[in-house]
Amino acid sequence: MLSDDAPFGDDAKAIAAILLRLSPTYAPTPLVDLPALGTHLGVSQVLAKDEGRRTLGSFKSLGGTYAGLRALARVSGLEVAELLARRPPGLPALLCASDGNHGLAVAAAARFAGADARIFLHNGVPPVRARRIESEGARIEWVEGTYDDAVDAADAAARAGEGILVADTANDPADAVVRDVMAGYGMIAAEVRQQVEEAGRARPTHLFVQAGVGGLAAAMAEGLKDWLAPPAGVVVVEPAKAASVTAGLPSSAPVRIAGDLHTAAEMLSCGEASAPALQILRRCGARVVTVSEEDLLAAPRVLTEAQGPATTPSGAAGFAGLWRILKDNDGARFGLDATSRVLLVITEADLGGET
Numbered sequence: 001m002l003s004d005d006a007p008f009g010d011d012a013k014a015i016a017a018i019l020l021r022l023s024p025t026y027a028p029t030p031l032v033d034l035p036a037l038g039t040h041l042g043v044s045q046v047l048a049k050d051e052g053r054r055t056l057g058s059f060k061s062l063g064g065t066y067a068g069l070r071a072l073a074r075v076s077g078l079e080v081a082e083l084l085a086r087r088p089p090g091l092p093a094l095l096c097a098s099d100g101n102h103g104l105a106v107a108a109a110a111r112f113a114g115a116d117a118r119i120f121l122h123n124g125v126p127p128v129r130a131r132r133i134e135s136e137g138a139r140i141e142w143v144e145g146t147y148d149d150a151v152d153a154a155d156a157a158a159r160a161g162e163g164i165l166v167a168d169t170a171n172d173p174a175d176a177v178v179r180d181v182m183a184g185y186g187m188i189a190a191e192v193r194q195q196v197e198e199a200g201r202a203r204p205t206h207l208f209v210q211a212g213v214g215g216l217a218a219a220m221a222e223g224l225k226d227w228l229a230p231p232a233g234v235v236v237v238e239p240a241k242a243a244s245v246t247a248g249l250p251s252s253a254p255v256r257i258a259g260d261l262h263t264a265a266e267m268l269s270c271g272e273a274s275a276p277a278l279q280i281l282r283r284c285g286a287r288v289v290t291v292s293e294e295d296l297l298a299a300p301r302v303l304t305e306a307q308g309p310a311t312t313p314s315g316a317a318g319f320a321g322l323w324r325i326l327k328d329n330d331g332a333r334f335g336l337d338a339t340s341r342v343l344l345v346i347t348e349a350d351l352g353g354e355t
Helices: 007-023 035-043 061-077 080-086 102-111 127-135 147-159 177-196 215-226 246-250 275-283 293-305 317-327
Strands: 031-034 047-052 094-098 117-122 139-143 205-209 233-241 287-291 341-346
Touching: 007 061, 007 080, 007 177, 007 317, 031 177, 035 047, 047 177, 061 080, 061 094, 061 102, 061 177, 061 215, 080 102, 094 102, 094 147, 102 127, 102 147, 117 127, 117 147, 127 139, 139 147, 177 215, 177 275, 205 215, 205 317, 215 233, 215 275, 215 341, 233 246, 233 317, 246 275, 246 287, 287 317, 293 317, 317 341
Parallel strands: 047 341, 094 117, 117 139, 205 233, 205 341, 233 287
Antiparallel strands: 031 047
């Protein structure tokens, strides 16, 4: 089993081996060159990591599944490989809150291990996402309010002894489960490094990555900050209506923001960022950009018109931030010019507008 005190960026190969034992669909996702988009934006290159091609349709399948398996392995005193081989009876249920994708990944972990899962969803989650979670064998617990209310409900259930909490956010910077979630996301950064180097490409100069609670952004910053070419800009993008990283980053402490958090970027509708993520983002010198609903809604169309992956406002939010900066002629403030090479993370597939 991986040690709990190792830097999570060092674990990518071991995590990949664990997940590939589950299914070949955990193989690396494509890194797509989008020359038409680079020309349109006036930068040298745009590379897009297409996480919509990841199993379960999003990057969340890495963190939630890996963390769920690690949590069950800890409580059973087994290595993850032993857990999967033996599927011991009497395992506790896995619990989590979700906007959809994290819950799907945690439900998959429970299914692989032979455990139950209960996923807490707020009532703004689209039915199609709930049905996908149920298809993994999990039970849905509906919660009135926002994502953060679902987080509170899942935490209360875990404290009452109803199962193991597999959260992707925490107030404790040292939380072991959230660290495992981010370790899973760290596979994406490791894949990018390998794909760029194997293709003989120049390293990107900028990373634009979206944030809900901030776990993906933190994992990508941790894995790429020292590898990016100068100026090595790390830019976190979030909806103006759910700007939790903006609120928490100055002090590296979560701040719960007010409002209904309703945004077209449904997977980013989080009112409180994760303390472990904020700590990493601040250490990596990340900067934050907020984007309007108009830009979030338009971003998937502009991306696909440039032969980019089909995605959602959540999946294209990193691009929306880049686009907004360049439309506003604000590139110089971020070190963006005609020589810049930008890496985007397209975080999920388009579900086709199902409701």
